[in-house]
Amino acid sequence: MVTIEEALGIIEDQKIDLKTEVRPLEASLGYALSKNIISPFDVPEFDNSAMDGYALSGLYQEYRLVGEVAAGDSTIISLNDGEAVRIFTGAKVPENTMAVMMQEKTSVKDKTLFLDEMPKVGQNIRKKGGQLVEGQVVFEKGHILNPPSLALMGSLGRSELEVFSKPRVNIITTGNELVKPGQPKLEGQIYESNSYAISGALQQFGFEHHQKTQIQDDFEATKAGIQTALESCDVLIISGGISVGDYDFVKQSLEENGVNELFYKVFQKPGKPLYFGRKDNKFVFALPGNPASSLTCFYVYVLPLLHKLSGYRRTGLPTYQFPIKHGYENRFGRPSFLKAAILDGKVEVLDGQGSSMIQSMAKGNVLAFVDDGEKLTAGDLIRCKLIS
Numbered sequence: 001m002v003t004i005e006e007a008l009g010i011i012e013d014q015k016i017d018l019k020t021e022v023r024p025l026e027a028s029l030g031y032a033l034s035k036n037i038i039s040p041f042d043v044p045e046f047d048n049s050a051m052d053g054y055a056l057s058g059l060y061q062e063y064r065l066v067g068e069v070a071a072g073d074s075t076i077i078s079l080n081d082g083e084a085v086r087i088f089t090g091a092k093v094p095e096n097t098m099a100v101m102m103q104e105k106t107s108v109k110d111k112t113l114f115l116d117e118m119p120k121v122g123q124n125i126r127k128k129g130g131q132l133v134e135g136q137v138v139f140e141k142g143h144i145l146n147p148p149s150l151a152l153m154g155s156l157g158r159s160e161l162e163v164f165s166k167p168r169v170n171i172i173t174t175g176n177e178l179v180k181p182g183q184p185k186l187e188g189q190i191y192e193s194n195s196y197a198i199s200g201a202l203q204q205f206g207f208e209h210h211q212k213t214q215i216q217d218d219f220e221a222t223k224a225g226i227q228t229a230l231e232s233c234d235v236l237i238i239s240g241g242i243s244v245g246d247y248d249f250v251k252q253s254l255e256e257n258g259v260n261e262l263f264y265k266v267f268q269k270p271g272k273p274l275y276f277g278r279k280d281n282k283f284v285f286a287l288p289g290n291p292a293s294s295l296t297c298f299y300v301y302v303l304p305l306l307h308k309l310s311g312y313r314r315t316g317l318p319t320y321q322f323p324i325k326h327g328y329e330n331r332f333g334r335p336s337f338l339k340a341a342i343l344d345g346k347v348e349v350l351d352g353q354g355s356s357m358i359q360s361m362a363k364g365n366v367l368a369f370v371d372d373g374e375k376l377t378a379g380d381l382i383r384c385k386l387i388s
């Protein structure tokens with residue numbers, strides 16, 4: 001049995017050869033860059049107007065109106081002192097422009113422009129290189145591409161990006177009692193649900209599963225199922241069959257498939273019988289079958305590995321501290337991840353902390369952490385991972 005910190009340390013310490021690929025810009029969200037990005041030009045590339053209004057040469061309250069510049073217009077007009085042109089947001093400002101006045105503060109009579117107030121030097125002009133200068137490192141290797149990053153890459157003219165590949169994930173669920181939702185079920189059977197939580201959580205963080213297999217509680221079937229699944233993935237997530245019951249064949253089947261155990265059993269609740277192993281460059285998590293245990297272990301342990309395999313520099317969900325709404329004492333005898341909800345800045349530990357109970361997790365939005373024996377009073381800070 002290892003502690004939570006030891007288990008996370010073992011995951012973090014895995015040596016990994018990261019794979020890279022070139023992806024189209026529109027399919028790069030959530031990928032980490034495998035190379036630094038250097039700006040090929042200044043952004044903006046030219047001084048341009050921040051407003052619809054008038055570009056002004058010299059600082060006066062009256063100008064001769066001599067023309068118009070629209071966005072995308074490449075006719076270069078140079079202004080003489082005392083002249084103004086109609087200009088629109090984003091349009092390149094003519095040479096000798098000292099300021100742009102927004103149209104709401106102007107009036108025009110015949111060919112004369114009148115300003116309601118004196119302009120200021122540089123007013124409403126977005127300067128060339130104001131955001132980036134040519135040759136500047138825009139993003140370092142490892143930067144995770146979020147929506148604004150995609151916009152920035154697009155604005156630099158990039159249609160493709162070199163990124164770290166994401167791992168290919170397979171899911172195995174085990175248990176004779178499990179029936180696929182939508183199918184008829186017999187007395188004593190239950191609907192299989194863990195794989196939906198796991199594939200949903202994968203999608204939530206920009207991953208997807210490649211294959212999903214349901215295996216009966218039979219040693220040979222488990223061994224063969226694991227062998228097949230391992231062939232086509234980087235990470236195999238197995239649910240159930242990892243405890244000590246007579247029908248828990250997963251651990252032995254992993255051994256027989258040449259998977260080396262890195263840890264088995266973590267001193268925590270839920271998710272004590274969690275297994276992590278490795279065969280060459282493939283990793284296996286065997287998550288305890290109880291629904292809340294399996295999903296909690298995904299958020300706390302599987303996600304950091306997936307992030308690491310994707311070249312992320314910071315892995316896993318960050319921990320934040322929020323005040324707890326009420327007193328709480330951890331009497332579970334193990335450090336515990338609690339199903340909780342944060343509302344109006346305060347954390348409420350929800351009813352239904354049992355490992356088989358998924359409803360409380362579905363209605364909550366955080367996993368709150370309390371150490372073994374820790375006693376909190378209302379207003380104390382509690383550590384939380386935001387899960388939805």
Ligand SMILES: Nc1nc2c(c(=O)[nH]1)N[C@H]1C(S)=C(S)[C@@H](COP(=O)(O)OP(=O)(O)OC[C@H]3O[C@@H](n4cnc5c(N)ncnc54)[C@H](O)[C@@H]3O)O[C@H]1N2
Binds near residue numbers: 243248289290293
């Ligand atoms: N003698 C002991 N018994 C148990 C221990 C122990 O230390 N000694 N640990 C308990 C804990 S803690 C957990 S967690 C579970 C984990 O057991 P397994 O990983 O072997 O899981 P199963 O026995 O296969 O299933 C447990 C539970 O979850 C339901 N389940 C399983 N898979 C699914 C699924 N895909 N969808 C929905 N529900 C699923 C299953 O029907 C069981 O109710 O072991 C305790 N026992």
Ligand code: MOO
Binds near residue numbers: 272288290293355356
């Ligand atoms: O560790 Mo189990 O997941 O407590 O139910």
